[in-house]
Amino acid sequence: MRLDPTIDFAKAKGRQILFAVATAIWLAPMPNVFAQGFVPGTTAAPPDWKILSLGTFANTYDLMAALDDAKVHVGDLANEAMHRPGFTIAKSRFEVAAVVVSAAELGVGEKGASQSDVLERGRRLGLELCPPELAAQLRLQYLDQPVGELLHLAMEPIRSYSGQRVSLAVGNGGAGLILIGSLAAEDVIVPQQHKFVFARPLRVAQPITR
Numbered sequence: 001m002r003l004d005p006t007i008d009f010a011k012a013k014g015r016q017i018l019f020a021v022a023t024a025i026w027l028a029p030m031p032n033v034f035a036q037g038f039v040p041g042t043t044a045a046p047p048d049w050k051i052l053s054l055g056t057f058a059n060t061y062d063l064m065a066a067l068d069d070a071k072v073h074v075g076d077l078a079n080e081a082m083h084r085p086g087f088t089i090a091k092s093r094f095e096v097a098a099v100v101v102s103a104a105e106l107g108v109g110e111k112g113a114s115q116s117d118v119l120e121r122g123r124r125l126g127l128e129l130c131p132p133e134l135a136a137q138l139r140l141q142y143l144d145q146p147v148g149e150l151l152h153l154a155m156e157p158i159r160s161y162s163g164q165r166v167s168l169a170v171g172n173g174g175a176g177l178i179l180i181g182s183l184a185a186e187d188v189i190v191p192q193q194h195k196f197v198f199a200r201p202l203r204v205a206q207p208i209t210r
Helices: 009-027 060-069 076-081 115-124 133-141
Strands: 050-054 094-102 150-153 165-172 177-183 195-204
Touching: 050 133, 060 133, 076 165, 076 177, 094 133, 115 195, 133 150, 133 165, 133 177, 133 195
Parallel strands: 150 195
Antiparallel strands: 050 094, 094 195, 150 165, 165 177
């Protein structure tokens, strides 16, 4: 199978990660994240998958330092996106329920669909787009991610310095945990097997000290 050329795997950790991610992600079976009763193709909302805390860092620099301490390899596109105005840090701490759903389970056919179409399908189930911070927080709070899994954030793309639309994703290709970016141009087709993380806000927690 052909690896998606819009994802900056090679820049995440050289050819070692490129080979590991390409092999593991394409060959690994998709885990059943809907064991709690969600039936693909229905109008019922999928179940919560993981509760994540946002707003736990004072700024992007502290967040990047935490990723470095956790030995997370950040790809070039992701690194650029995290230093753009579109990447913001919550000013108070709150919790979000992350929901994982594949494009196929959202009703996308074999020919795939645009990312905007996939995101709209999630909205119809009552799900919300994720704030960009959630990608980095998910990476830090999901250190036991299975080898071969890649999760794309359902988010409004961030504009790079050159004007490209960039979305974020977290993965484990067997050579380490990664936070990477992928191009989200309007003409990019999302295949059925792509899995997306949507958000469902829960409650505001205690403010953090800046």
